[in-house]
Amino acid sequence: MRVIYNEQMAGLAQLLGEMAGLAGSAMDRATQSLLQADLTLAEQVITEYDRISEMISDVEERTFALLALQAPVAGDLRQVVAAIQMVNDVNRMGALALHVAKVTRRRHPNHAVPESVNGYFAEMGRIAVSMGESAKEVLETRDPERAAQLNQQDDAMDDLHRHLFTLLMDRDWKYGVAAAVDVTLLGRYYERFADHAVEIGRRVIFLVTGVLPPDEDSEA
Amino acid sequence: MRVIYNEQMAGLAQLLGEMAGLAGSAMDRATQSLLQADLTLAEQVITEYDRISEMISDVEERTFALLALQAPVAGDLRQVVAAIQMVNDVNRMGALALHVAKVTRRRHPNHAVPESVNGYFAEMGRIAVSMGESAKEVLETRDPERAAQLNQQDDAMDDLHRHLFTLLMDRDWKYGVAAAVDVTLLGRYYERFADHAVEIGRRVIFLVTGVLPPDEDSEA
Numbered sequence: 001m002r003v004i005y006n007e008q009m010a011g012l013a014q015l016l017g018e019m020a021g022l023a024g025s026a027m028d029r030a031t032q033s034l035l036q037a038d039l040t041l042a043e044q045v046i047t048e049y050d051r052i053s054e055m056i057s058d059v060e061e062r063t064f065a066l067l068a069l070q071a072p073v074a075g076d077l078r079q080v081v082a083a084i085q086m087v088n089d090v091n092r093m094g095a096l097a098l099h100v101a102k103v104t105r106r107r108h109p110n111h112a113v114p115e116s117v118n119g120y121f122a123e124m125g126r127i128a129v130s131m132g133e134s135a136k137e138v139l140e141t142r143d144p145e146r147a148a149q150l151n152q153q154d155d156a157m158d159d160l161h162r163h164l165f166t167l168l169m170d171r172d173w174k175y176g177v178a179a180a181v182d183v184t185l186l187g188r189y190y191e192r193f194a195d196h197a198v199e200i201g202r203r204v205i206f207l208v209t210g211v212l213p214p215d216e217d218s219e220a
Numbered sequence: 221m222r223v224i225y226n227e228q229m230a231g232l233a234q235l236l237g238e239m240a241g242l243a244g245s246a247m248d249r250a251t252q253s254l255l256q257a258d259l260t261l262a263e264q265v266i267t268e269y270d271r272i273s274e275m276i277s278d279v280e281e282r283t284f285a286l287l288a289l290q291a292p293v294a295g296d297l298r299q300v301v302a303a304i305q306m307v308n309d310v311n312r313m314g315a316l317a318l319h320v321a322k323v324t325r326r327r328h329p330n331h332a333v334p335e336s337v338n339g340y341f342a343e344m345g346r347i348a349v350s351m352g353e354s355a356k357e358v359l360e361t362r363d364p365e366r367a368a369q370l371n372q373q374d375d376a377m378d379d380l381h382r383h384l385f386t387l388l389m390d391r392d393w394k395y396g397v398a399a400a401v402d403v404t405l406l407g408r409y410y411e412r413f414a415d416h417a418v419e420i421g422r423r424v425i426f427l428v429t430g431v432l433p434p435d436e437d438s439e440a
Contacts, residue, residue: 068293068297073288169401180404184405
């Protein structure tokens with residue numbers, strides 16, 4: 001039983017990691033579609049979200065089967081419960097990339113974001129992709145130090161998000177209300193993407209150390 | 221074992237229901253604070269979120285104990301797994317009420333929302349509160365028809381949300397960019413609150429019927 005459990009658990013962690021990586025690469029392409037008003041790229045992200053959705057169902061069934069057939073206890077059980085929680089986070093990360101792609105599609109052939117704000121989204125996209133990669137590594141290696149680094153990346157994301165609001169609230173904002181609405185929503189999508197990656201890090205830290213780090217969610 | 225399991229599971233469902241009710245009443249007060257620019261009420265919602273957070277940890281520990289000590293199988297196991305998933309939804313519902321209250325606080329002593337838009341938020345607030353109540357009933361009664369009704373309430377919320385965007389995108393919007401940013405974020409908070417309530421309904425339908433209804437999330 002133990003061998004089967006270990007194999008299945010490793011498979012589950014790998015699948016979760018793969019999904020985090022996919023969410024990151026979806027956010028990468030979504031960001032490119034946004035910056036270049038590239039409809040084809042946006043459509044690609046939208047179509048490929050189905051793949052993440054299918055993997056979600058697969059992971060949910062696997063966690064259930066693990067509980068039902070292996071009846072894990074103690075630390076093993078904690079791992080499966082954490083997987084059930086984290087699958088929601090990777091799912092949301094994928095959905096948020098999808099939302100960014102949908103903004104691109106909605107505004108095409110126009111650019112959703114004024115050119116002078118592009119730099120912010122390029123950087124938020126870069127951080128998001130890197131956090132997707134970090135989450136993937138953390139899921140695969142369960143390295144708590146690596147997991148804690150997600151907080152620093154999240155801080156950088158929050159800084160950019162705050163700057164973005166400063167720009168929006170400035171009397172010199174000259175791109176009108178429609179662009180402000182898009183920029184507001186987009187900013188929130190990137191920020192939430194980062195929050196979910198941080199949440200994965202917290203869960204892994206809890207698994208390894210037994211202590212759940214405080215929720216430093218910038219929103220709370 | 222069976223009796224203990226049933227008791228513990230009923231206790232868990234009741235606690236989840238209570239939390240959904242709390243999230244609904246938090247959204248009620250948050251909406252009032254928003255419409256009346258009432259700082260005291262906003263602070264109350266912000267402080268009371270701590271109570272929801274504590275209940276979250278309590279529920280998480282209980283689900284874990286249930287799995288560890290009772291090793292439920294089949295339908296019983298599905299219930300516990302669903303509880304683990306739904307606790308995240310009620311947590312987010314509470315956090316979204318918190319966000320609304322924080323917008324009130326940030327703009328105090330000004331009103332965050334232009335008077336002519338108040339009616340929209342009053343109505344979105346009303347629907348949110350009612351969905352919190354519905355989610356509570358659904359968790360307590362596990363009535364799949366009641367759960368399906370959450371979709372209709374969500375449709376009403378989505379309609380309002382779309383109208384709100386039409387207002388924002390109108391050239392006649394005369395309240396400036398800052399108000400548009402607040403209205404955009406607030407609209408999203410109410411819409412997400414509704415989505416989480418719907419998600420609880422879907423999980424309950426799955427538990428009772430064995431079929432997970434399609435994700436009709438308006439965003440996807």
